[in-house]
Amino acid sequence: MLDIAEELDRWVEEGRDFAVATVVAVGGSAPRRPGAALAVDTDGTAIGSVSGGCVEGAVYDLCREALTDGRTVLERFGYSDDDAFAVGLTCGGVIDVLVTPVRAGDPVRAVAAAALAVAAAGGTAALARIVNGPADLVGRALLVHPDGRYEGGHDGGLGGRPELDRTVAAEAGALLDAGRTGTVEIGAQGSRCGVPLTVLVESSVPPPRMIVFGAIDFASALVRVGKFLGHHVTVCDARPVFATRARFPEADEIVVDWPHRYLERTEVDARTVLCVLTHDAKFDVPLLRLALRLPVAYVGAMGSRRTHLDRNERLRDVGVTELELARLRSPIGLDLGARTPEETALSIAAEIVAARRGGTGVPLTGAHTPIHHDHPTRRTAHISSVA
Template identity: 55%
Template sequence: MRDIAESIAVWQAAGVRFAVATVVRTWRSAPRRPGAAMAVAENGEVYGSVSGGCVEGAVYEVAREVLDSGEAALRTYGVSDDEALEAGLTCGGTVEILVRPADDAHFPELPYVLGRITAERPVAVTSILSGDLPPGGNLVVAPDTPDGSPGGSPSSSPGVTVRGTLGDGRLDGAITEQARGMLAQGRTGVVRVGRHGERRMDRLAVFVQSFAPPPRMLVFGAIDFAGAVARMGKFLGYHVTVCDARPVFATRKRFPDVDELVVQWPHRYLEEHPVDGSTVICVLTHDPKFDIPLLARALRTPARYIGAMGSRRTHEDRLARLREDGVPESALARLSAPIGLDLGGRTPEETAVSIMAEIIALRWGGTGERLTRTELPIHH
């Protein structure tokens, strides 16, 4: 829902009634992951996607029915001879979709959720899928102290704001703890518990959708290639920072769309700002006076990806300097340099595609090979 949050916030502000369809479970080669969402307004307008086009028409009709009835619906779409050309997944997968009304009566917590999402603050939304309770119901969990505003409720867990209910206090408490853990890991998925939150697997399936802050991309070196990488990073959902020690290059005119533009020595910036396991670091300066102290620091962080631009000769010189600085071989092995996949590109934009392709492959375990030359699953 993150990608349609701003659009549906406009609907809500205008008093437009709408329903939200969310992918909650997938099997085999489904085209969208759990959490993908599509919103359908009472005037027929649509935002988002749940399958890349395979079942949108069928889900649209379900959403219209949900708007009329005011009751949530759970639908499963697979592929069969009868469904393949009508409402099936031609990719061969199966997808389960929860469709629920999103008006004040059925989802009063939505403005709070949208506010957290647009402010890039963590929040989790939980909903019952199956069991002896009807689908729907919303319990919203955010890792803050209760703010006392309307709709907030005291939580049994300190430092957590809880809004809404799944219909049972003990169930709410158990799911709150589950949601906290999944939100901390950025995980979205289904958990199974007993009717009152017991550690049982046979009663209730509850969908937990985590909206963790977007991962960070740190781009060092305010060059043309950095502009293309930053644009691609924004497109792929990263919170993008561009940092360079040279104020003549690090300007808003050259980088109008980045989230943060910093004029500072790169290694000093990295020393002052925390890096977590979802952060990607792209070092594009290929200048030893910037690169060496920066990479020596970067390789001590838990960053998911660290890549550095430069020729193979430049990289060999870089490795020698880092070894002289005492960087161990195990850390040097984490460095992706020359940066990117071998796509044969030349322009800054083509180079940015190469870099982002490597980052995506590393994140999801892809090989970087042409799919036509592999027999691996398309969606790992």
């Protein structure tokens, strides 16, 4: 639901009733990930997608039914070998879709509206919804804030069970801290209702940061690609003549400072990517000495193989360990044969995506690797919770 928060928040402000279908779980080569959503209002207007087209028509019909009968349903779609024309995923995958009515007076309306407002404003919060369990609980929701506070909208949040509220809030808070969307399995004891529950947690977090060090032509192309991939992009260079808005109109921030000084004072997290394009030892060495010790997702540095070897020796001389050096992606990017700034930016972005998703970077033609990867550190959570 939160992946289409801006449009749905506008619908809420306009007083529209709607139903939303959200991907809860996927298997095989499914085209969308958990959290992907399609919404339909009472006029039949649809926004979003759950499958890239394979089952949109059937899900649309389920949303229209939910608007009429007020029922929350969990539906599974998969490929049928017996009937290739049946509703299903031609890619061979399986998706579970939760369809929830969000009408005036529905239990989920207030908490959904609050979650959509936070997400539309670029804030941080997690929306936790029960997707499998007793019928009276399916579709119930909590909004969990980064400080641990949570709010429901009806009957104590999850059906008048404050102990369950606290359990779900704690699990949702853990996924929110990691900026992840996924499912959580809560055991019968932890559920306080005698049966296991499955909870979908959708995390709304600010865009991941991309910090590009070195205001060169290659950086300009990388800024554009970084924005396309949804990053909040900062360009940093110590030379004010190069670090200008005219040269980087699409950057979110332009900082004139020595790169290592800026990195020391700015906030980074486990989703941040650092791209060092200066290939100048007086900038690179103090910057990479710091960067390789930070808990960030990616550190890459531009330069020839000779520059790479020389830079590594300089880093060793200032105390960088072999384990720290092993984190450095250098020369930066995948081998695409890139020459132009745009091609080089594409090769860098491809390596960032591969590192994030656990991809190999090899051609899919003739390969026997999965098309869609789950990185081992970012896999959808399946957490058993008992009190």
